[in-house]
Amino acid sequence: MRAALKGAWIVAFLFLGACGGARHPDASKADKPKSPEETKAPVASPAPLSYEERLGQATFRHYCQTCHGETGAGDGFNAFNLDPHPRDLSDPVFQKKTDADLRDAIVRGGAGVGLSPLMPPWGRTLSGRQIDDVVSYLRTLRKSP
Amino acid sequence: MPLRRMFAATSVLFLIVLAISPTKNYFRPYRALQHRYFRLGAARARSLKAAAEYTARPVAIQQIWLREFEDRVDRCPTCHLGAADELMQDAPEPFRVHPRTAHTPADFDRLGCTSCHGGQGLATSQVEAHGSAPDSGSPMIPPQSIEAGCGRCHSTETVTDAPILSRGRSLMARSGCYACHAVRGHESFRSEAPPLTTIALKTGGGWIKRWLTDPKAVDPNATMPNFQLAERDMEEITHYLFSVPAPPSLAAAIATAAQDPAGDAANGKKLFSESRCISCHTVEGKGNGSAPELSKIASAATRGWLLAFLRDPQAFNPKTRMPRYHFTEVESRDLVAYLEDEFRDFDAPKDLFEPIRVNQTLAENGRRLFRQYGCFSCHSEPGLVEAERFGPDLDGVGDKRAASLDFGRRTDLPRTLPAWLAAKLAAPRSFAPGLKMPSYGFGVEDTAAVVTALLALGAQPVPERYRFAPAGSTVSIPGGPVGALIDRYRCLSCHRIGDRGGDISTAPLTAEGSKVRREWLVDYLVLSYTIRPILEERMPVFRMSRDEATLLADALENFYLDATIPEDPFAGRPPADADSVEGQRLYVTLGCRACHILGTAGGYYGPPLTEAAKRLKPGWVFTWLKGPQRLRADVRCPNYALTDTDALRLTAYLETLRGVSREPAAKGAR
Numbered sequence: 001m002r003a004a005l006k007g008a009w010i011v012a013f014l015f016l017g018a019c020g021g022a023r024h025p026d027a028s029k030a031d032k033p034k035s036p037e038e039t040k041a042p043v044a045s046p047a048p049l050s051y052e053e054r055l056g057q058a059t060f061r062h063y064c065q066t067c068h069g070e071t072g073a074g075d076g077f078n079a080f081n082l083d084p085h086p087r088d089l090s091d092p093v094f095q096k097k098t099d100a101d102l103r104d105a106i107v108r109g110g111a112g113v114g115l116s117p118l119m120p121p122w123g124r125t126l127s128g129r130q131i132d133d134v135v136s137y138l139r140t141l142r143k144s145p
Numbered sequence: 146m147p148l149r150r151m152f153a154a155t156s157v158l159f160l161i162v163l164a165i166s167p168t169k170n171y172f173r174p175y176r177a178l179q180h181r182y183f184r185l186g187a188a189r190a191r192s193l194k195a196a197a198e199y200t201a202r203p204v205a206i207q208q209i210w211l212r213e214f215e216d217r218v219d220r221c222p223t224c225h226l227g228a229a230d231e232l233m234q235d236a237p238e239p240f241r242v243h244p245r246t247a248h249t250p251a252d253f254d255r256l257g258c259t260s261c262h263g264g265q266g267l268a269t270s271q272v273e274a275h276g277s278a279p280d281s282g283s284p285m286i287p288p289q290s291i292e293a294g295c296g297r298c299h300s301t302e303t304v305t306d307a308p309i310l311s312r313g314r315s316l317m318a319r320s321g322c323y324a325c326h327a328v329r330g331h332e333s334f335r336s337e338a339p340p341l342t343t344i345a346l347k348t349g350g351g352w353i354k355r356w357l358t359d360p361k362a363v364d365p366n367a368t369m370p371n372f373q374l375a376e377r378d379m380e381e382i383t384h385y386l387f388s389v390p391a392p393p394s395l396a397a398a399i400a401t402a403a404q405d406p407a408g409d410a411a412n413g414k415k416l417f418s419e420s421r422c423i424s425c426h427t428v429e430g431k432g433n434g435s436a437p438e439l440s441k442i443a444s445a446a447t448r449g450w451l452l453a454f455l456r457d458p459q460a461f462n463p464k465t466r467m468p469r470y471h472f473t474e475v476e477s478r479d480l481v482a483y484l485e486d487e488f489r490d491f492d493a494p495k496d497l498f499e500p501i502r503v504n505q506t507l508a509e510n511g512r513r514l515f516r517q518y519g520c521f522s523c524h525s526e527p528g529l530v531e532a533e534r535f536g537p538d539l540d541g542v543g544d545k546r547a548a549s550l551d552f553g554r555r556t557d558l559p560r561t562l563p564a565w566l567a568a569k570l571a572a573p574r575s576f577a578p579g580l581k582m583p584s585y586g587f588g589v590e591d592t593a594a595v596v597t598a599l600l601a602l603g604a605q606p607v608p609e610r611y612r613f614a615p616a617g618s619t620v621s622i623p624g625g626p627v628g629a630l631i632d633r634y635r636c637l638s639c640h641r642i643g644d645r646g647g648d649i650s651t652a653p654l655t656a657e658g659s660k661v662r663r664e665w666l667v668d669y670l671v672l673s674y675t676i677r678p679i680l681e682e683r684m685p686v687f688r689m690s691r692d693e694a695t696l697l698a699d700a701l702e703n704f705y706l707d708a709t710i711p712e713d714p715f716a717g718r719p720p721a722d723a724d725s726v727e728g729q730r731l732y733v734t735l736g737c738r739a740c741h742i743l744g745t746a747g748g749y750y751g752p753p754l755t756e757a758a759k760r761l762k763p764g765w766v767f768t769w770l771k772g773p774q775r776l777r778a779d780v781r782c783p784n785y786a787l788t789d790t791d792a793l794r795l796t797a798y799l800e801t802l803r804g805v806s807r808e809p810a811a812k813g814a815r
Contacts, residue, residue, distance in 0.1 A: 051291065052244050058308045063781055066750050067739070077679065078750040082739060109783075110736065117736035124784035125774060129245050
């Protein structure tokens with residue numbers, strides 16, 4: 001009799017323990033209904049920018065857009081009178097450059113990397129973080145070939 | 146026997162109760178998460194030793210204790226273990242490394258997590274910590290409004306690296322939110338909306354109705370919101386406005402002006418462009434847009450009113466940003482003739498200017514409505530003393546619990562504060578009947594920006610040492626005749642002086658005395674020309690007398706100086722010819738011509754340097770070359786990190802640039 005009671009208590013204890021403990025996070029994620037964003041078909045509009053890309057965009061618009069243009073095509077209003085013309089940054093060929101190359105060109109300017117001095121060096125004006133953000137924003141400008 | 150059995154039962158029960166808490170704790174999600182993180186870390190580690198370090202870490206609550214920041218305890222790193230771990234680039238949440246920002250990873254220990262992101266730092270379960278429950282205080286700020294977190298400490302209008310917040314704040318100021326809603330730091334805000342005392346002499350009932358129906362449809366630059374008034378309400382308000390007596394002096398000025406003979410529109414056109422009206426106004430959308438659109442102005446205001454207003458705008462509205470020009474009687478007549486000829490709404494109904502015969506009952510009702518809708522908050526009401534803010538306080542709106550918000554009829558909204566705020570801005574009266582807030586017609590992006598700015602308004606100000614106040618120089622504006630001139634020409638509408646003034650001009654005047662030569666300044670004030678040809682906003686030609694110009698130039702020369710700018714950078718040793726030749730070489734190799742015009746070649750972004758030596762003082766040029774950002778933080782001219790020698794050589798070269806001769810340059814630039 002006593003043994004049977006003890007057994008019942010143990011069963012009850014295990015049951016309570018299982019109820020009291022929270023569920024495993026993976027399990028809860030698995031049966032969560034999909035949010036509308038996930039279920040919706042992909043739309044044509046470009047992916048929203050990440051926080052870094054947004055900061056990069058703001059920096060690009062302030063410092064770079066006057067020559068390189070809004071889409072990076074090298075058609076900013078100040079580009080009109082410049083020879084050589086600013087580089088088309090959305091060009092897939094240009095986009096093959098590594099992040100390190102782009103960073104280097106921004107930091108040291110055209111003259112620093114053997115190109116036209118009309119592209120100024122920004123290493124002393126922008127912080128390393130700002131330059132990284134600009135580089136990640138430049139990647140979003142890539143035109144599909 | 147039953148006693149022993151009961152004792153056994155209660156002991157077992159007691160043990161079970163005792164076991165619940167540790168068991169619950171054992172199954173807390175963070176423990177499983179931490180194990181997963183350690184495995185992930187070990188897999189990503191670059192060396193065996195580093196991997197071993199990951200696996201050896203104990204499972205434990207991780208927290209950041211901010212003793213100086215309201216004694217906060219942020220336990221977010223208990224789950225977000227990789228926030229400061231560079232190995233967790235692109236790792237799945239919650240382990241992903243925090244994006245690099247101005248404060249991360251440098252300030253994790255100083256700011257913690259909740260000071261920027263909101264949420265409940267003490268909680269260790271996701272729902273509680275993120276505050277997703279409707280009755281949770283201070284829920285997390287959603288990612289698209291994250292810049293609201295910046296705004297808790299950074300109370301300035303523009304915040305670096307927070308473009309959305311800055312835009313939201315500027316929209317709030319421009320839309321006059323602070324006129325009705327009290328917000329800390331904006332106590333002294335006063336709307337620039339005109340007093341309505343002369344409106345009966347300015348226009349007619351038809352136009353007022355048109356305007357009240359939708360101000361932004363009449364003038365896209367209008368800052369006045371749409372009050373969505375019923376037909377009857379509009380009529381009553383019109384009757385009230387027509388019952389307000391105009392100040393006798395203005396009424397007389399308008400009456401006299403209405404009798405003026407017609408002017409010469411051709412000369413008016415010349416004056417219109419010379420006075421650079423579109424530096425503030427727009428004509429069919431072209432122009433700065435901080436002042437009303439003018440393309441239909443002659444269908445909005447009577448000729449007499451326009452003439453009298455042009456002759457002295459500041460008498461009509463003491464808060465106006467419009468300067469008082471030196472138009473002669475004839476010139477103002479010509480200018481109005483041009484406006485009447487060209488800037489007219491040719492499709493407008495004939496009865497726009499039809500005056501109204503005031504009905505006292507309607508006017509009395511209109512007066513009540515004027516109070517009821519808070520019109521007086523922006524348009525001061527005659528005879529009404531400075532009233533309290535009309536709308537509810539907005540301080541603390543960013544910390545409101547979703548459960549405390551009245552969603553009313555809006556059952557379609559997610560029960561969150563950002564969703565409520567966005568809906569309030571998009572359709573303010575959709576929550577319940579009888580609400581008064583007008584509609585501002587913000588687009589989606591603008592709404593998101595204002596929501597961000599609102600979420601930044603916390604209930605409690607952050608501790609003193611966390612508040613960010615820039616070292617803005619407070620510069621006083623002189624009184625006396627100089628102050629009167631600065632007021633008359635409304636210099637501060639466009640130029641910044643210290644931390645005051647507008648941002649239409651790219652040239653702050655704070656250190657103008659150290660920057661430009663006095664003789665140049667006098668000539669420029671008498672007959673200003675365009676320094677930056679690409680800008681639509683150009684310095685108007687005020688045609689002030691040489692005496693006035695000299696007075697102003699002397700004041701700038703004496704008051705507005707920067708002590709760190711040397712008078713003579715060459716320190717008494719005038720540069721040799723070789724120096725300026727070397728400077729010219731630098732000018733070419735540094736690529737200055739990318740932005741500056743010299744002669745005919747070069748970009749147009751920066752100011753032309755053809756006459757640099759006539760305009761700029763060498764000390765300022767030298768200081769600028771050594772680091773332009775020190776003189777103006779957001780300037781695009783890059784810092785080339787020049788040595789003193791090189792900067793002096795370049796200065797010496799620029800000192801040789803005196804242009805061809807003054808006359809053609811001044812004429813050409815106009």
